[in-house]
Amino acid sequence: MALTADVKTELMAIRDPRPTVRNAELTSLLRFSGGLHIISGRIAIEAELESEGMARRVARDIMELYGVRPEMALVQASAQRQGTTFVVRVIDGGETLARQTGLLDARRRPVRGLPNKLTTGARPELGAIWRGAFLANGSLTDPGRSAALEVVCPGGEAAMALVGAAHRIDVPSKAREVRGVHRVVIREGEAIRAMLHAMGAAKTVEEWEQLRQRREVRAGVNRLVNFDDANLRRSAQAAVAACARVQRALEILGDEVPDHLRTAGELRLAYREASLDELGHHADPPLTKDAVAGRIRRLLAMADKHAEANGIPGTDANLPSDVDA
Numbered sequence: 001m002a003l004t005a006d007v008k009t010e011l012m013a014i015r016d017p018r019p020t021v022r023n024a025e026l027t028s029l030l031r032f033s034g035g036l037h038i039i040s041g042r043i044a045i046e047a048e049l050e051s052e053g054m055a056r057r058v059a060r061d062i063m064e065l066y067g068v069r070p071e072m073a074l075v076q077a078s079a080q081r082q083g084t085t086f087v088v089r090v091i092d093g094g095e096t097l098a099r100q101t102g103l104l105d106a107r108r109r110p111v112r113g114l115p116n117k118l119t120t121g122a123r124p125e126l127g128a129i130w131r132g133a134f135l136a137n138g139s140l141t142d143p144g145r146s147a148a149l150e151v152v153c154p155g156g157e158a159a160m161a162l163v164g165a166a167h168r169i170d171v172p173s174k175a176r177e178v179r180g181v182h183r184v185v186i187r188e189g190e191a192i193r194a195m196l197h198a199m200g201a202a203k204t205v206e207e208w209e210q211l212r213q214r215r216e217v218r219a220g221v222n223r224l225v226n227f228d229d230a231n232l233r234r235s236a237q238a239a240v241a242a243c244a245r246v247q248r249a250l251e252i253l254g255d256e257v258p259d260h261l262r263t264a265g266e267l268r269l270a271y272r273e274a275s276l277d278e279l280g281h282h283a284d285p286p287l288t289k290d291a292v293a294g295r296i297r298r299l300l301a302m303a304d305k306h307a308e309a310n311g312i313p314g315t316d317a318n319l320p321s322d323v324d325a
Contacts, residue, residue: 003140003141003142003204003208004138004139004140006204006207007134007138007140007196007201007204008051008054008134008135008138010200010201010203010204011131011134011135011199011200011201012053012054012057012135014131014200016124016128018124019065020121020124020125021124021125021128022061022065022128023065023101024118024121024125024126024128024129024132025061025128025129025131025132025135026058026061026062026065026101026132027101027102027103027114027115027118027129027132028114028118028128028129028130028131028132028133028136029047029058029132029133029135029136030045030047030058030101030103030132030136031103031114031132031133031136031154031158032132032133032136032137032151032152032153032154032158033047033048033049033135033136033137034046034047034048034087035103035110035154036094036098036103036104036110039091039094040091042091042094042095043094043095043098043104043108044089044090044091044094045070045089045090045094045097045098045101045103046087046088046089046090047087047088047089047136048075048085048086048087049085049086049087049088049136050085050086051086052074052086054086054135055072055086055087055088056072058070058088059072059088062088062090062097066096066097066100066101068090068092068093068096068097070088070089070090071088071089071090071091072086072087072088072089073086073087073089074086074087075087095108098110101115102114102115102117102118103115112155112157112158113155113157113158113160113161114129114158114161114162114165118165119161119164119165119168120168123168123169123198126165126166126168126169126198127169127198127199127200129162129165130151130162130165130166130195130198130199131199131200133151133153133162133184134149134151134199136151137151137152137153138150138151138152139151140192140196140204140208142211143189143192143208143209143211147187147189147192148185148186148187148192149185149186149192149195149196150183150184150185150186151183151184152181152182152183153175153182153183153184154182155182156175156177156182158182159175159177159182159183159184160175162175162184163175163184166184166186166195169194169195169198170194171186171191171194171195171198172186172188172191173185173186173191173195174186174187192208193205193208193209196208239272239273241319242268242296243268243269243272244319245300245315245316245319246265246268246269246296246299246300246315247269248303248313248314248315248316248317249265249299249300249302249303249304249315250262250265250266250299250303252303252306252307252312252314252315253299253302253303253306256306257299257302260295261295261296261298261299261302262299263283263295264279264283264287264292264295264296264299265295265296265299267279267282267283267292268296270282275289276289276292276293277289279292280292300315303315
């Protein structure tokens with residue numbers, strides 16, 4: 001997931017000076033990386049993050065925006081947990097922080113999606129919501145037929161909130177649940193570019209677009225090569241079949257072949273890989289492509305009729321097993 005790491009590195013470097021934008025990003029990041037927990041009877045906020053740099057950034061934003069000093073802990077990989085994670089935790093003042101960020105409503109009930117004031121905010125806040133969600137649990141695959149920008153969500157409500165935020169900035173996305181895991185996925189190339197722009201990953205957009213163009217060119221070349229190969233194979237099989245049938249037709253008819261049909265058949269056998277137009281140029285006098293095709297067709301029809309009347313194999317008797325008549 002080198003591309004995902006590049007996006008997250010670029011997004012982590014963004015420092016928007018507007019408090020509302022920073023709050024939207026931090027709230028979303030906390031929601032999609034952990035959320036609210038009850039520890040020793042108190043409401044706490046925990047965020048599980050994949051890098052120390054991201055954990056320090058979240059801790060710094062919490063201190064600067066809300067004046068709360070969080071704890072940081074390192075959680076080693078285990079059988080139940082893949083990879084090392086960094087946990088940012090706020091216990092003392094956790095409930096106050098939850099209210100300030102909007103993760104807890106006025107009745108002390110956890111917000112299952114995202115605070116309404118964020119999902120109905122201006123475009124910069126909506127982009128910050130997606131930036132926080134992507135930093136917490138997002139991934140970006142290489143451009144191609146299976147290209148996708150995806151965010152794993154803590155629940156269906158959070159997924160729908162993220163879809164709504166994308167819709168408000170005119171980026172189509174879909175929420176889906178697979179084996180109990182909720183995800184929001186963006187698949188169209190233009191939509192992925194638009195969301196990367198909205199999140200602030202301008203450098204990644206350029207790299208992703210260049211990679212997409214290179215792959216499209218390579219795929220186009222491969223399609224043309226495969227198309228040419230298929231045409232050559234079909235032409236070769238057609239030539240083999242035609243020559244085998246003409247040779248059998250001359251054997252069936254023997255001396256009964258009209259001279260003009262025999263000439264066309266002998267041309268076909270003499271220039272096995274030539275096109276009908278080329279066969280016409282070799283005739284004396286020259287013939288048109290349609291004239292050559294018509295004479296060969298009449299030769300085969302006459303031979304098949306003669307073979308049927310005499311109860312012997314027709315012109316397709318000599319065809320190789322791997323060639324259609």
